Amino acid sequence: MAHSINLAVIPGDGIGQEVVAQGLKVLTAVLPQDVKLETKQYDLGAQRWHRTGETLPDAELEALRHHDAILLGAIGDPSVPSGVLERGLLLKLRFAFDHFVNLRPSKLFPNTATPLAGRPDIDFVVVREGTEGPYTGNGGSLRTGTPAEVATEVSVNTAYGVERVVRDAYERASSRPRKKLTLVHKNNVLVYAGHMWKNIFDKVGQEYPEVTTDYLHVDAATIFFVTQPERFDVIVTDNLFGDILTDLAAAVTGGIGLAASGNINPTGAFPSMFEPVHGSAPDIAGTGKADPTATILSVALLLRHLGHEAEAVRIEDAVSADLAERDGTFRSTDQIGDALAARVAG
Amino acid sequence: MAHSINLAVIPGDGIGQEVVAQGLKVLTAVLPQDVKLETKQYDLGAQRWHRTGETLPDAELEALRHHDAILLGAIGDPSVPSGVLERGLLLKLRFAFDHFVNLRPSKLFPNTATPLAGRPDIDFVVVREGTEGPYTGNGGSLRTGTPAEVATEVSVNTAYGVERVVRDAYERASSRPRKKLTLVHKNNVLVYAGHMWKNIFDKVGQEYPEVTTDYLHVDAATIFFVTQPERFDVIVTDNLFGDILTDLAAAVTGGIGLAASGNINPTGAFPSMFEPVHGSAPDIAGTGKADPTATILSVALLLRHLGHEAEAVRIEDAVSADLAERDGTFRSTDQIGDALAARVAG
Ligand SMILES: CC(C)[C@H](C(=O)O)[C@@H](O)C(=O)O
Ligand SMILES: CC(C)[C@H](C(=O)O)[C@@H](O)C(=O)O
Numbered sequence: 001m002a003h004s005i006n007l008a009v010i011p012g013d014g015i016g017q018e019v020v021a022q023g024l025k026v027l028t029a030v031l032p033q034d035v036k037l038e039t040k041q042y043d044l045g046a047q048r049w050h051r052t053g054e055t056l057p058d059a060e061l062e063a064l065r066h067h068d069a070i071l072l073g074a075i076g077d078p079s080v081p082s083g084v085l086e087r088g089l090l091l092k093l094r095f096a097f098d099h100f101v102n103l104r105p106s107k108l109f110p111n112t113a114t115p116l117a118g119r120p121d122i123d124f125v126v127v128r129e130g131t132e133g134p135y136t137g138n139g140g141s142l143r144t145g146t147p148a149e150v151a152t153e154v155s156v157n158t159a160y161g162v163e164r165v166v167r168d169a170y171e172r173a174s175s176r177p178r179k180k181l182t183l184v185h186k187n188n189v190l191v192y193a194g195h196m197w198k199n200i201f202d203k204v205g206q207e208y209p210e211v212t213t214d215y216l217h218v219d220a221a222t223i224f225f226v227t228q229p230e231r232f233d234v235i236v237t238d239n240l241f242g243d244i245l246t247d248l249a250a251a252v253t254g255g256i257g258l259a260a261s262g263n264i265n266p267t268g269a270f271p272s273m274f275e276p277v278h279g280s281a282p283d284i285a286g287t288g289k290a291d292p293t294a295t296i297l298s299v300a301l302l303l304r305h306l307g308h309e310a311e312a313v314r315i316e317d318a319v320s321a322d323l324a325e326r327d328g329t330f331r332s333t334d335q336i337g338d339a340l341a342a343r344v345a346g
Numbered sequence: 347m348a349h350s351i352n353l354a355v356i357p358g359d360g361i362g363q364e365v366v367a368q369g370l371k372v373l374t375a376v377l378p379q380d381v382k383l384e385t386k387q388y389d390l391g392a393q394r395w396h397r398t399g400e401t402l403p404d405a406e407l408e409a410l411r412h413h414d415a416i417l418l419g420a421i422g423d424p425s426v427p428s429g430v431l432e433r434g435l436l437l438k439l440r441f442a443f444d445h446f447v448n449l450r451p452s453k454l455f456p457n458t459a460t461p462l463a464g465r466p467d468i469d470f471v472v473v474r475e476g477t478e479g480p481y482t483g484n485g486g487s488l489r490t491g492t493p494a495e496v497a498t499e500v501s502v503n504t505a506y507g508v509e510r511v512v513r514d515a516y517e518r519a520s521s522r523p524r525k526k527l528t529l530v531h532k533n534n535v536l537v538y539a540g541h542m543w544k545n546i547f548d549k550v551g552q553e554y555p556e557v558t559t560d561y562l563h564v565d566a567a568t569i570f571f572v573t574q575p576e577r578f579d580v581i582v583t584d585n586l587f588g589d590i591l592t593d594l595a596a597a598v599t600g601g602i603g604l605a606a607s608g609n610i611n612p613t614g615a616f617p618s619m620f621e622p623v624h625g626s627a628p629d630i631a632g633t634g635k636a637d638p639t640a641t642i643l644s645v646a647l648l649l650r651h652l653g654h655e656a657e658a659v660r661i662e663d664a665v666s667a668d669l670a671e672r673d674g675t676f677r678s679t680d681q682i683g684d685a686l687a688a689r690v691a692g
Contacts, residue, residue, distance in 0.1 A: 076534070082544075083537040091535070115572045117463040134480075134501070139538040145545065149505035151538040155480070159495035186586070188422070189437070191429040192485040192497040198428075199491065219593035226461045226572060226597045240532070244590060247565035251572045 004036035005306060008067035008271065012045040013085075014280030015290035015333075016073025022292035022337025023071055023299045026318075029341040030303070030311045040067070044089055046077035046280075055088030061096055069302050070273040073295065074280035087137060094130050097270035099263035100161065101168050102130035102239070103301065104246040104277060106229075110324040112254035116226060122253050124232035127169040128242025130263055132161045133193075135239040157193040157238070162200045168266055169236035170208040180233035181205075182214040184221045184241055197238070221245060225252060250277050257291030258319075260298040264305060272305050274298040288332035293319055296340055311344075318343035350382035351652060354413035354617065358391040359431075360626030361636035361679075362419025368638035368683030369417055369645045372664075375687040376649070376657045386413070390435055392423035392626075401434030407442055415648050416619040419641065420626035433483060440476050443616035445609035446507065447514050448476035448585070449647065450592040450623060452575075456670040458600035462572060468599050470578035473515040474588025476609055478507045479539075481585040503539040503584070508546045514612055515582035516554045526579035527551075528560040530567045530587055543584070567591060571598060596623050603637030604665075606644040610651060618651050620644040634678035639665055642686055657690075664689035 009024065011017040024039065031037055042060060049055055064070060075090045094102070108114055108122035138154035166183075173181040183201045187194025198215065205213050216224065218241045224231055225248050237245060250259035259277035276294030284290055297319060304312035318340050331339070355370065357363040370385065377383055388406060395401055410416060421436045440448070454460055454468035484500035512529075519527040529547045533540025544561065551559050562570065564587045570577055571594050583591060596605035605623035622640030630636055643665060650658035664686050677685070 082534045082540070086534040087537065115462050115464075117461060134499075135535055139501075139536065141538040141542060143505075144542075147505050147509070149542055151503045151542040153480075153501040153503075153536045153539045155485075155499040155501070157497045157499075159489075159493050163493070186589075188428045188432040189481055189586075189589075190485065190499045191433065192487040193499045195429070196487060196490075196495055196497040219589050222568065222590055222594040223597040223602070226594070227601075240535075243532075243535075243565050244568055248568040248572070248594070251569040255573075256569065 003034065004038065005031075006066075006068045007037065007039045008064050008070040009039050009041045010044050010070060010072045011041065012073040012075045012280065013047070013077045014074055014282040014285040016045070016075070016280055018285070018288075018290050018333045019276060019292040019295040020071060020073040022333060022340075023295040025337045025341045026296045026315060026344055027299050027303075030314055030344040031308075032311075035308075045075055046080050046085060049080055049085060055085060056092050061092075064093070065097070065270060067271045069271050069306060071295075071299065071302060072273055072275040074276065074278065076280045077282055091135060093273055094263050097263075097273065098265050099130045099270075099273060100165050101262075101264040101266055102128035102242060103262040103264055104128060104242070104249070105260065105301075106246070106249040106253045108253045109258065109320055111326065112258065112323055114252055114254055116229070116252050120228070120230045122229045124229070124249070125172065125234055126242055126246050126249060127165060127172060127234060127236045128246060129161065129165045129237070129239050131239075132157050133239030155190070155193055155238075155240070157196060159196065159200060162197055163204060166201050166204050166236055169234055170204055170211055173211045173234040174208055176233055178233040179210055180212045180214070182216055182221075182232060182235045184216050184218050184235055184237040184245065186218050186241070188217060193238070201236070218245070222248060225249060246277060257294055258297065259294050260301055262298065262301040262305060272302070274302040274305075288334065290333045292333050292337050293340075296337070314344050315340070349380065350384065351377075352412075352414045353383065353385045354388055354410050354416040355385050356388045356390050356416060356418045358419040358421045358626065359393070359423045360420055360628040360631040362391070362421070362626055364631070364634070364636050364679045365622060365638040365641040366417060366419040368679060368686075369641040371683045371687045372642045372661060372690055373645050373649075376660055376690040377654075378657075381654075391421055392426050392431060395426055395431060401431060402438050407438075410439070411443070411616060413617045415617050415652060417645065417648060418619055418621040420622065420624065422626045423628055437481060439619055440609050443609075443619065444611050445476045445616075445619060446511050447608075447610040447612055448474035448588060449608040449610055450474060450588070450595070451606065451647075452592070452595040452599045454599045455604065455666055457672065458604070458669055460598055460600055462575070462598050466574070466576045468575045470575070470595070471518065471580055472588055472592050472595060473511060473518060473580060473582045474592060475507065475511045475583070475585050477585075478503050479585030501536070501539055501584075501586070503542060505542065505546060508543055509550060512543075512547050512550050512582055515580055516550055516557055519557045519580040520554050522579055524579040525556055526558045526560070528562055528567075528578060528581045530562050530564050530581055530583040530591065532564050532587070534563060539584070547582070564591070568594060571595060592623060603640055604643065605640050606647055608644065608647040608651060618648075620648040620651075634680065636679045638679050638683050639686075642683070660690050661686070
């Protein structure tokens with residue numbers, strides 16, 4: 001447990017600013033008096049890019065590296081060409097800080113609207129690989145813009161990268177009551193990467209005889225996400241499949257207003273980064289309609305990562321209680337933040 | 347409209363045999379007397395592979411080429427290593443016969459169970475690219491099986507391939523009442539392929555001013571599939587995203603027991619192939635529990651493709667009426683086939 005937290009804050013774009021403010025409010029409220037919290041804001045995102053053309057200069061990357069953790073709001077704006085900020089900032093951080101465990105819990109909280117009939121019992125966590133797959137930027141285009149264009153995207157997978165994330169997933173599965181781990185891939189088509197994932201999954205599994213394992217193709221997994229989500233406990237999957245599945249998971253568990261995530265480097269060599277799964281939602285930015293709960297739950301993941309388990313649980317319990325008691329009247333971003341800050345302090 | 351149909355039938359594995367029998371039953375019942383139907387069965391799939399080691403010999407590929415269309419049940423069995431039959435048979439057919447339009451309609455029929463609360467009005471069609479993307483088999487692995495293994499999968503996209511499928515999707519959107527087309531990709535990360543898709547989508551769109559267009563990242567699309575599926579009319583997307591989205595679409599519209607598909611070469615240069623989206627389901631093979639409706643709806647797509655629009659509509663209407671009137675008592679594969687054959691003949 002850290003007795004001081006030196007936190008980097010990247011509010012980013014759109015509602016990022018608003019939700020991060022609430023995350024910090026709750027973080028301040030939950031921390032014991034004797035834990036010193038220092039925060040430093042970093043001005044990164046669409047505005048900075050428009051002003052200076054920079055996405056993430058080396059000096060700032062280096063400065064970020066010396067924090068204990070990073071809290072990020074959201075990155076992206078329609079005024080910036082698609083891909084510039086995602087690849088130049090968000091993914092650059094994930095790759096530079098070797099965030100190979102992209103942790104995304106999915107839980108259907110009480111009194112929360114789900115599009116699914118019958119309200120299944122949902123409580124699983126996706127361990128999405130964060131530094132490989134089709135996210136490495138290994139692609140290109142030839143004769144761009146002509147009728148003879150060829151564009152490629154290369155999914156890069158290494159035994160080193162797959163084994164470490166698979167092992168992390170087994171550890172998590174092993175520490176949960178149900179002890180079940182499902183590998184999701186598409187090894188009947190993506191045979192090279194898919195077979196490597198499956199072989200490593202089976203090999204590492206021998207060290208975890210207490211964990212029940214399962215394999216699903218990604219297309220079949222989406223079916224079970226809506227017809228039988230209660231079957232999942234821990235899921236491990238590649239970067240792209242994890243991206244797709246966690247948005248779907250967020251949707252079935254009440255929407256991306258509640259979905260938290262951690263971009264984790266479990267070795268501690270680099271600061272881990274915590275962010276809501278939702279984007280910058282420019283259409284509602286500044287209206288007070290953004291739900292800060294996903295950011296606040298991301299703060300809980302951050303605290304857990306830094307060893308503050310009790311405080312993490314306090315936040316999660318506060319969110320549960322808050323959702324259970326809400327009566328459907330509109331609450332602004334600020335009001336939700338206030339309510340949760342009051343609960344965790346109390 | 348063809349006055350004779352020379353059909354190749356590949357029942358394949360597991361429930362493939364059973365459902366194809368019902369598809370043929372309904373096809374025979376719906377065809378006018380003056381249309382001559384000839385069928386030839388091809389023994390391809392897991393059993394053949396076990397017996398001879400062959401997946402799809404050249405002589406059979408050549409023979410298949412001379413049919414007007416192909417009806418396929420399902421391919422795949424747990425006794426065959428993952429990928430062997432998929433790539434050596436199913437995908438080989440799609441690629442050899444240049445099935446660049448993989449057509450997958452999704453409709454929530456009356457009286458059909460959906461996992462979604464509130465029963466949204468779902469009626470869209472996914473035009474999945476069928477001959478490119480990460481399905482081309484362009485990948486490899488180095489130092490296979492060692493801790494230093496590297497495995498790659500290459501998504502190959504050409505302007506030629508993208509433009510023809512995008513154009514087909516615009517044509518379909520233009521002929522539907524709502525005239526709406528959504529491109530799904532992930533152009534904020536897969537920038538080379540994604541930007542090419544988006545540019546071609548925008549360029550071809552200029553020829554279809556009557557079509558309203560929209561773009562969604564694949565992760566966001568999965569959210570709308572469960573929260574707002576009624577927003578979709580026609581969707582065009584790449585091979586892998588289409589694979590994932592159409593299984594999800596099948597799940598929300600009552601399950602893969604109802605999902606039909608066509609692997610179409612719109613130029614007519616090669617026979618098109620029609621198959622249910624579901625797999626071989628070896629766990630229920632031979633029990634009479636398989637629902638042949640997806641195969642029967644695939645026969646409707648087959649008839650439409652060959653110009654028999656009235657017969658296609660007759661089958662679709664029969665399925666609607668049959669589902670509307672069913673009362674929840676169990677019906678075997680055969681009974682469902684009989685009921686639908688009686689309706690289309692009547
Ligand atoms: C914004 C985008 C690059 C990102 C991703 O694809 O990982 C987002 O969708 C996410 O899931 O965090
Ligand atoms: C069996 C498999 C190769 C196939 C695919 O991925 O296309 C199937 O999932 C489908 O959707 O038809």
